[in-house]
Amino acid sequence: xxxxxxxxxxxxxxxxxxxxxxxxxxxxxxxxxxxxxxxxxxxxxxxxxxxxxxxxxxxxxxxxxxxxxxxxxxxxxxxxxxxxxxxxxxxxxxxxxxxxxxxxxxxxxxxxxxxxxxxxxxxxxxxxxxxxxxxxxxxxxxxxxxxxxxxxxxxxxxxxxxxxxxxxxxxxxxxxxxxxxxxxxxxxxxxxxxxxxxxxxxxxxxxxxxxxxxxxxxxxxxxxxxxxxxxxxxxxxxxxxxxxxxxxxxxxxxxxxx
Numbered sequence: 001x002x003x004x005x006x007x008x009x010x011x012x013x014x015x016x017x018x019x020x021x022x023x024x025x026x027x028x029x030x031x032x033x034x035x036x037x038x039x040x041x042x043x044x045x046x047x048x049x050x051x052x053x054x055x056x057x058x059x060x061x062x063x064x065x066x067x068x069x070x071x072x073x074x075x076x077x078x079x080x081x082x083x084x085x086x087x088x089x090x091x092x093x094x095x096x097x098x099x100x101x102x103x104x105x106x107x108x109x110x111x112x113x114x115x116x117x118x119x120x121x122x123x124x125x126x127x128x129x130x131x132x133x134x135x136x137x138x139x140x141x142x143x144x145x146x147x148x149x150x151x152x153x154x155x156x157x158x159x160x161x162x163x164x165x166x167x168x169x170x171x172x173x174x175x176x177x178x179x180x181x182x183x184x185x186x187x188x189x190x191x192x193x194x195x196x197x198x199x200x201x202x203x204x205x206x207x208x209x210x211x212x213x214x215x216x217x218x219x220x221x222x223x224x225x226x227x228x229x230x231x232x233x234x235x236x237x238x239x240x241x242x243x244x245x246x247x248x249x250x251x252x253x254x255x256x257x258x
Contacts, residue, residue: 012131014047017056017124018097025056025065027130029096047132052157053141054100055131056124061107062131063120064141065100073097106137116144135159150199152192167196171209190223197232
């Protein structure tokens with residue numbers, strides 16, 4: 001039995017908007033919302049999760065929000081629909097809340113497809129329902145944009161949608177790869193360069209990009225010295241006969257000494 005549009009939207013509802021500002025939207029989750037796995041979207045999927053996506057219906061489409069944090073707030077009584085007797089006993093009850101960062105608007109429908117546009121013109125009102133997106137909506141959000149020529153991976157939070165970037169925009173501005181020790185920063189940098197070079201081979205244009213890698217720890221020498229990049233990379237190494245760089249003691253601060 002197929003569900004109507006209203007019934008389908010109700011099955012995806014997880015909460016409602018409680019606070020709205022240009023920088024953030026705070027959502028109060030329903031008690032009936034799933035704790036760890038959401039099965040009402042058609043495919044079991046972990047929810048809620050940091051960096052996951054939620055949708056807020058508006059007249060211009062669905063506002064796409066990214067989850068920034070999830071917390072529990074103590075309420076004097078559970079706000080469960082259909083139960084009115086809980087207000088007679090003043091017992092603390094946990095209510096989940098989350099903060100959402102608005103990213104853009106998702107327009108379209110399931111039959112014609114969705115298109116994601118960054119930026120928001122109309123913000124939701126307090127009390128608006130908050131929905132979990134379907135797999136197709138997640139893919140349309142992550143796979144949006146033009147000139148996405150270089151594939152850098154897949155998104156486990158968006159139904160394994162392909163994550164592609166425009167190399168002109170990526171390397172045409174300041175970029176930082178941040179993370180803890182062992183999280184894969186060096187592999188990510190090496191992968192971005194390698195994937196960009198591989199993509200450039202399949203184009204008819206003459207690529208004119210140059211990468212200069214300062215490698216004081218010797219992490220990238222073996223990556224670009226293999227047979228695949230033998231004619232594309234030049235590795236310069238310091239010889240033992242070369243005089244090392246000497247820095248005076250007073251040049252370092254306390255943080256560098258530690």
